[in-house]
Amino acid sequence: MFTQDTINRLKSAETPFYYYDLQLLDDTLKTCRTAADQYGYHVHYALKANFNPKVLQAIQSVGFGADCVSGNEVKASIQYGFSKDKVVFAGVGKTDREINAALDLDIFCFNVESVQELLVINDLAGAKGKKANVAIRINPNVDAHTHHFITTGLEENKFGVNVWQLPDVAFTLRNCANLNLIGIHFHIGSQITDLDAFKNLCTRVNELSDWFAEQGFNIKVLNVGGGLGVNYHSPDEDNIANFAAYFKVFNDFLQVKAGQEVHFELGRALVAQCASLIASVLYVKNGKKKNFLVLDAGMTELIRPMLYQAYHQIENLSQQLITTHNSQFTNYDVVGPICESTDCFRKDVELPESVRGDLIAIRTAGAYGEVMASHYNLRDQVQSVYSE
Numbered sequence: 216m217f218t219q220d221t222i223n224r225l226k227s228a229e230t231p232f233y234y235y236d237l238q239l240l241d242d243t244l245k246t247c248r249t250a251a252d253q254y255g256y257h258v259h260y261a262l263k264a265n266f267n268p269k270v271l272q273a274i275q276s277v278g279f280g281a282d283c284v285s286g287n288e289v290k291a292s293i294q295y296g297f298s299k300d301k302v303v304f305a306g307v308g309k310t311d312r313e314i315n316a317a318l319d320l321d322i323f324c325f326n327v328e329s330v331q332e333l334l335v336i337n338d339l340a341g342a343k344g345k346k347a348n349v350a351i352r353i354n355p356n357v358d359a360h361t362h363h364f365i366t367t368g369l370e371e372n373k374f375g376v377n378v379w380q381l382p383d384v385a386f387t388l389r390n391c392a393n394l395n396l397i398g399i400h401f402h403i404g405s406q407i408t409d410l411d412a413f414k415n416l417c418t419r420v421n422e423l424s425d426w427f428a429e430q431g432f433n434i435k436v437l438n439v440g441g442g443l444g445v446n447y448h449s450p451d452e453d454n455i456a457n458f459a460a461y462f463k464v465f466n467d468f469l470q471v472k473a474g475q476e477v478h479f480e481l482g483r484a485l486v487a488q489c490a491s492l493i494a495s496v497l498y499v500k501n502g503k504k505k506n507f508l509v510l511d512a513g514m515t516e517l518i519r520p521m522l523y524q525a526y527h528q529i530e531n532l533s534q535q536l537i538t539t540h541n542s543q544f545t546n547y548d549v550v551g552p553i554c555e556s557t558d559c560f561r562k563d564v565e566l567p568e569s570v571r572g573d574l575i576a577i578r579t580a581g582a583y584g585e586v587m588a589s590h591y592n593l594r595d596q597v598q599s600v601y602s603e
């Protein structure tokens with residue numbers, strides 16, 4: 216919910232922009248930290264969700280590690296103060312240049328996604344006279360019951376090694392003198408709201424942890440990835456994810472052997488609710504079949520609705536200030552200015568009757584929003600405005 220003061224402040228900035236509520240970010244981080252600390256769990260923030268400098272500064276200041284998926288994310292995490300012994304480097308296609316840079320930075324661990332990658336890291340580490348810590352990303356074939364496009368832990372997905380490939384992984388590890396296996400890593404998908412999916416993940420992790428122990432490997436880290444979802448439908452009533460319930464599932468169902476640490480890689484749940492995309496109504500096009508609100512933001516600023524049919528709550532902030540019980544409501548297709556028919560945030564959105572210049576908020580846009588913006592149509596770089 217935006218206060219009148221905030222709306223007045225937003226009116227003075229040029230749209231479109233992302234508005235960050237840094238207090239909510241801080242509250243979310245502290246809630247997560249407290250819930251994780253209860254079990255001694257380690258949280259790494261998945262930078263891919265949002266690498267806005269202010270967001271990174273806030274997250275590193277609560278002591279979380281960093282989960283990175285490119286050489287540039289590794290560099291950014293260290294630049295913004297994440298401790299290098301809490302930086303992990305994941306990704307299915309790490310280049311030699313990226314691996315070398317991460318080796319030079321002495322990061323904590325590579326999350327490795329194939330036997331081929333193990334061999335490359337072994338060679339590159341050897342050439343530097345180093346030993347690289349690795350965790351094997353295993354595809355647990357657990358259904359996350361999330362959108363098909365953002366599920367990652369199924370046999371049909373490109374990520375990780377499949378269970379039937381593990382004997383080959385074990386053989387390779389035994390023959391790679393420059394690798395030190397420290398952990399096993401999993402990530403079953405994103406925007407998961409059914410905690411049973413994590414329960415099923417725990418069962419698989421327990422089996423695989425036992426398998427590695429039987430093979431004589433000392434697995435120090437169980438990295439169960441991220442994926443905790445947020446409430447896109449009620450961003451005000453439910454603005455902080457239920458971290459306590461999430462971590463409790465792992466405490467209840469994950470078998471942790473003596474000396475093992477449990478690591479998480481949360482992205483969305485930490486940052487989604489703290490930002491909204493703020494746009495202005497450029498034109499109201501009333502037709503016979505449809506009414507359109509044409510905004511000055513589109514898929515170039517927030518692509519999630521177009522890419523995954525993702526729901527984001529849409530609010531008319533200007534009319535919120537003057538809406539009375541007599542206000543007229545109209546259904547609009549809320550669209551952007553981009554030359555693509557898919558450039559639509561949502562069809563048939565019921566909003567107070569809107570006029571040119573009204574401020575529109577597209578909520579829960581802090582994760583995979585600003586970071587996925589593009590310059591298509593040679594659009595300007597989207598700007599950010601902060602609550603403090």
Ligand SMILES: Cc1ncc(COP(=O)(O)O)c(C=O)c1O
Pocket residue numbers: 261264282305367402404405406440441442443480481482483484582
């Ligand atoms: C390997 C890995 N870890 C962590 C994350 C973060 O996921 P989320 O933002 O859903 O918490 C992702 C993205 O889905 C991922 O691919």
Ligand SMILES: N[C@@H](CCCC[NH3+])C(=O)O
Pocket residue numbers: 263365405406519523582583
């Ligand atoms: N970018 C996606 C999620 C992918 C997460 C990265 N593995 C989203 O906006 O929901």
